[in-house]
Amino acid sequence: MSDTDRRWSETESATYRDLSRYAVPQRERQIALIVDRVGAAAATGDVLEICCGEGLLTAALLQHLPVGRVFAFDGSDSMLAATRERAAQSPAGSDRLITRKIDIAERDWRRFEAPLSAAVSSLAVHHLDGPGKRTLFADLHAALAPGGVFVLADVVQPASAAGSAIAADLWDQEVRGRALSLDGNLDGFEAFRRADWNHFRHATLDPIDKPSTVVEHFDWLRDAGFVEVDLHWMTAGQMILSAVRP
Numbered sequence: 001m002s003d004t005d006r007r008w009s010e011t012e013s014a015t016y017r018d019l020s021r022y023a024v025p026q027r028e029r030q031i032a033l034i035v036d037r038v039g040a041a042a043a044t045g046d047v048l049e050i051c052c053g054e055g056l057l058t059a060a061l062l063q064h065l066p067v068g069r070v071f072a073f074d075g076s077d078s079m080l081a082a083t084r085e086r087a088a089q090s091p092a093g094s095d096r097l098i099t100r101k102i103d104i105a106e107r108d109w110r111r112f113e114a115p116l117s118a119a120v121s122s123l124a125v126h127h128l129d130g131p132g133k134r135t136l137f138a139d140l141h142a143a144l145a146p147g148g149v150f151v152l153a154d155v156v157q158p159a160s161a162a163g164s165a166i167a168a169d170l171w172d173q174e175v176r177g178r179a180l181s182l183d184g185n186l187d188g189f190e191a192f193r194r195a196d197w198n199h200f201r202h203a204t205l206d207p208i209d210k211p212s213t214v215v216e217h218f219d220w221l222r223d224a225g226f227v228e229v230d231l232h233w234m235t236a237g238q239m240i241l242s243a244v245r246p
């Protein structure tokens with residue numbers, strides 16, 4: 001298998017479901033911020049979530065945005081099943097949920113019968129390379145209604161070795177803190193260390209991960225025609241930004 005053929009596996013989906021409660025910094029705050037940003041843009045129509053994973057954000061969108069459908073797309077069967085199950089168990093139910101298996105790099109899933117009110121994604125767009133992100137941002141601009149918002153949470157590429165070192169230390173600190181506050185011990189942090197997830201410490205990246213810098217994201221979003229491109233939160237080499245289709 002060549003580097004470019006490397007695909008996210010179901011084993012990685014299972015590991016992610018085990019470790020992400022520790023490994024995703026300020027996860028609850030991130031979800032609340034994304035939902036608020038979508039809600040503030042008066043998202044009353046359909047919302048797309050790209051690579052929904054196990055459906056935590058999906059369930060929050062369904063619960064807090066009472067109108068419109070949520071299109072939750074992902075490439076993993078087990079993640080899509082987890083998303084459907086979580087939504088079915090949530091107070092909002094799953095009547096407005098539409099799931100679909102996709103390859104994020106393909107473009108066939110980016111066309112919708114009606115313009116979207118919002119598009120969101122968490123920790124997945126970094127699986128696209130630079131040109132892939134540019135094309136995605138242009139396709140999302142085309143898919144959104146005027147006034148529609150794109151909210152992106154993702155890992156970014158620090159622009160310097162010093163930036164990588166700071167991101168690595170901050171990420172360890174965040175995971176350590178989450179393990180202690182969730183479980184009262186460091187087992188979750190040790191599992192994160194054993195899994196060697198802190199790629200800011202790696203000399204070379206896994207070819208499945210292709211993070212770009214914050215500035216590149218801003219440039220590509222503006223090039224696509226987005227306005228109000230804004231950074232809302234960042235720590236440990238991970239950011240949340242939003243951009244509006246005028």
Ligand SMILES: C[S@@+](CC[C@H](N)C(=O)[O-])C[C@H]1O[C@@H](n2cnc3c(N)ncnc32)[C@H](O)[C@@H]1O
Nearest residue numbers: 008051052053074075076102103104122123124
């Ligand atoms: C790091 S997880 C993030 C999941 C979730 N959005 C979250 O924030 O917890 C990455 C997700 O991207 C999905 N994924 C990875 N590569 C993909 C691809 N080529 N096409 C579609 N989905 C992909 C995985 O199945 C997984 O659900």
